Amino acid sequence: MKKLLIVITSALLFTGCQKSLTDSEMQEYRETGVKIAKETYQKLSSTLTEKMKAGGIPEALQYCNTAALPLTQEMSEKYKVQIKRTALRTRNESNSPDDEELEILNYYQTRAEKNKELKALVQLDQKGNPHFYAPIILQKKCLSCHGSLDQEVSRKTDSIIKSYYPNDMALGFQENELRGIWSITFPVKN
Numbered sequence: 001m002k003k004l005l006i007v008i009t010s011a012l013l014f015t016g017c018q019k020s021l022t023d024s025e026m027q028e029y030r031e032t033g034v035k036i037a038k039e040t041y042q043k044l045s046s047t048l049t050e051k052m053k054a055g056g057i058p059e060a061l062q063y064c065n066t067a068a069l070p071l072t073q074e075m076s077e078k079y080k081v082q083i084k085r086t087a088l089r090t091r092n093e094s095n096s097p098d099d100e101e102l103e104i105l106n107y108y109q110t111r112a113e114k115n116k117e118l119k120a121l122v123q124l125d126q127k128g129n130p131h132f133y134a135p136i137i138l139q140k141k142c143l144s145c146h147g148s149l150d151q152e153v154s155r156k157t158d159s160i161i162k163s164y165y166p167n168d169m170a171l172g173f174q175e176n177e178l179r180g181i182w183s184i185t186f187p188v189k190n
């Protein structure tokens with residue numbers, strides 16, 4: 001009897017989790033996710049460029065240190081979602097991946113290593129929220145802070161980085177490499 005109950009409960013739980021998104025919902029979340037990620041990227045990137053011009057890498061680093069998370073938070077509130085940037089090798093530990101993000105990161109990393117296309121994904125997460133993921137690819141202009149030490153990244157830059165982030169793991173990237181992902185959680189629709 002007890003066994004039967006367990007079977008029934010797990011069957012119920014399982015079907016509960018199986019609630020899936022329709023194709024049009026997937027499409028809608030994908031489009032909104034792309035839009036939010038683009039807008040957040042543009043905001044981060046345009047101020048970063050300004051700071052680089054005004055005060056070089058030290059000022060740009062200080063900007064990233066103090067403004068990256070609040071800006072992401074501001075955009076989350078604007079769109080009533082939860083926006084996160086995460087990576088297998090993070091700079092800021094507050095951006096560390098959770099279990100599901102780790103799975104997605106490993107999925108993209110494996111595809112990247114096989115030179116396969118990295119597309120944005122939409123799926124229901126463990127809590128049942130629609131969740132958008134998209135790869136973040138490293139560009140040339142990112143190398144001054146994420147490239148290799150003594151090549152694109154000077155010792156001086158590295159010492160400033162390490163003063164903010166003693167556990168920094170986000171050096172040694174190359175152009176066009178997978179740097180991380182956007183992870184955007186949407187609220188459940190009632």
Ligand code: HEC
Binds near residue numbers: 060065092139146
């Ligand atoms: C001026 C130096 C600088 C430049 C240039 C820069 N970054 Fe960063 N990056 C940082 C800092 C500092 C952080 C930590 C910010 C935080 O607290 O979230 C960071 C964090 C990140 C993160 C979040 C995950 C993590 O490691 O904590 C991603 C993703 C990222 N950068 C990608 C990029 C990309 C892509 C570019 C180029 C378009 C770029 N960065 C250019 C300094 C820089």
